[in-house]
Amino acid sequence: MDEYEDIIDLPHYEPRRHPRMPLANRAAQFAPFAAVSGHTEATNDAALQHIASVDADLYVDEDWNSV
DSSP: OOTTTTTTSOOOOSSSOOOOOOOOHHHHTTTOOGTTTHHHHHHEEEEHHHHHHHHHHHOOTTGGOOO
């Protein structure tokens, strides 16, 4: 006998006094907060600086294949 066989087909409990929260409100409940304000901007700036440095490195030596 399976460990949960006696309860596996029971209906999910739905409270009568407290209807389910709408999905839009539920998503807002778990939305990120500004505990680390500026983090997104900092990571975007770092990524742009990295891309610029990689692009600059590619054009420093035109004959980079012979190195």
